[in-house]
Amino acid sequence: MGKYFGTDGFRGEANVKLNVEHAFKVGRFLGYYFGKEHKAKIVIGKDTRRSSYMFEYALAAGLTASGADAYLLHVTTTPSVSYVVRTEDFDCGIMISASHNPFYDNGIKVINSKGHKMSADVEQLIEDYIDGNYGDIPMAVRENIGRTVDYAMGRNRYIGHLIATATRSFKDKRIGLDCSNGSASAVAKSVFDALGAKTYVIHAEPDGTNINMNCGSTHIEELQKYVVENGLDVGFAYDGDADRCIAVDEEGRIIDGDLIMYICGKYMHEQGELSNDTVVTTVMSNFGLYLALDKAGIRYEKTAVGDKYVYENMVQNGHSIGGEQSGHIIFGKLATTGDGILTSLKIMEVMLEKKARLSELAKPVTIYPQLLVNVRVHDKRAAEQDADVQAAVKAVEEALGNTGRILVRESGTEPVLRVMVEAETDEICEKYVYQVVDVLMAKGHGIEGK
Incomplete structure (x- = not known):
């Protein structure tokens, strides 16, 4: 980890550890770095924190001052930025979010042109520039100054991509969605409605200060109660930038990332779609998951904590699914980062194809305390x-x-x-x-x- 960039970007309390000058300099450097041989195109997304708007403008100012064009997705999910970057010829992407942290924190995640988290060497160059150890970067002038572009259509294309991954209609399925008053508020309901589900949505009214507040994947209790009281088939809870998903079965039981990896990994194994018959986990995964995978004839590998390390392992070894207990699940053929809404759709696929309740699918796993x-x-x-x-x-x-x-x-x-x-x-x-x-x-x- 560097001075500013950790395992998941540059994160800290807004205008305390991470301020607008930092954001401006990140934009200045990225616009310069990717614009040496052509006019750089960089896409920006943000979550619903009050400070996200401030950082969006600071980043856009830095990018355009260096001559890059800044494309604004507005409020969207981290995986949507990853998707847009890798499918629409952008030099890189930036997501403004502190994920599951409280509203007063924020972060800057930089994503490369392949939709992966930016390499440590480029992050180090950004840090050098922030600290004045890189040298001067020229300002763009006249017609070379960059512009900002409203790019909400990019988010809409991502929504279309999610809808297209579904194998069956969700008609007659009663599904609860806890959007954590965050990025999922702008995406999740549209996807499930389009697939025919009867959706029951909570915590989808962001006000800038209520993101992750007693809701979402880190505060699952209300969704558990809501699913049982309303007789729902399943519930899905996301974090602030919707790259995590924790599910709740029809009995109100929590289905965390370990159980999701088992359910989806076993189904992929049965369908002949589990590359190398291997699931990639982190050292935080439960011993009960490994016992269940052993019984199912599925191998597993362990990485350091962080979906970044999970994905690196998947790419290096050709594995098709991996994730974390916290709900970051990566489906390698469809995404390059954890995607909470995509994870929900893949769980629904297993439920529908096997005609089984979520509680039945998770039953073979005995989770150790x-x-x-x-x-x-x-x-x-x-x-x-x-x-x-x-x-x-x-x-x-x-x-x-x-x-x-x-x-x-x-x-x-x-x-x-x-x-x-x-x-x-x-x-x-x-x-x-x-x-x-x-x-x-x-x-x-x-x-x-x-």
């Missing part, structure tokens, strides 16, 4: 490398033996150390998670009240 505690810290690296913290982690590893595991890792997007224990019971998980968390707090690494 996990407890994940996010500790907000002053310095992630110092906290993780503290000798006493490491000793506490080792003690838990020895106590759990072959009956569970502990994982301590830095967040790639927040000043947070994540402590996760997986074991046979919730009580064991809680005991050993807090055995480590208490040491972190006692050594002064944690920020009280956060």
Whole structure:
């Protein structure tokens, strides 16, 4: 990770860690970098945060000042930017979003012409320019100054792409959608309505400050209740930029990314569409998923946490599906990044083709209890490398033996150390998670009240 760019872009509190000057300079550099031999075309999308509008204008100003044309998708999803970039001859794309973070945070994700997250070497050049270590970049003048273009049609083409992926009509299916007051509010209902579903939508009234607030994929409780109370067949919850999906079955049970990978991976395996008979997971996936995959005759690989690493593994090894427990699921033949709405459609495909309820499809997987505690810290690296913290982690590893595991890792997007224990019971998980968390707090690494 660089000084500004983490595993999922440049992210932080708006006008505190990430400000309009940063955004302007990102635009200036990208317009210059991609416009050396031709007039650069760069597409911008944003989520519903109040600060997203501010950053959109700052980025557009930087791009056009360097001579690039900036195409504005307006409020849209991260996967839609990825789709438009790779299918419509753009030099790169920019998504303004802090994903599942609270509204006062924001982020800048840069996507290359193939729809992948931008390479670390280009991100390093952007950082060098921001810090004044790159040199001067010329301003475009006269007819070389760039322009901004309203490009809402790009989002509409993406919606058409999603609709075209469906294998059957959703007629008579009662589907709940939790749009997290974010990007999905502008896309999801249109897709499901076009496919004939009877849609029940909650949290699709963004006001700039309510994105992810007690809703969406990170606050699934309301959708669980809503699905059961309204007798729905299934519910889908997205995060702020709709690159994640968590489902809820007809009984109100959470179907997280691990279960989604099992359901879709097993179906693809049965259809002969699972490349290398392999599903790509991260180290955070549940032990129960691996047991179920073993029983189904499906192999798996593990990567570091981050859909970026999942996708890199998929490309390098030719695998067709991978994802994270958090709901980033990548279908390699259709997308180059996690896509929450596409994931919903693929789940519906399995339900319809197998004529099965979601609860039935998930039944073979027995999920082991996990407890994940996010500790907000002053310095992630110092906290993780503290000798006493490491000793506490080792003690838990020895106590759990072959009956569970502990994982301590830095967040790639927040000043947070994540402590996760997986074991046979919730009580064991809680005991050993807090055995480590208490040491972190006692050594002064944690920020009280956060």
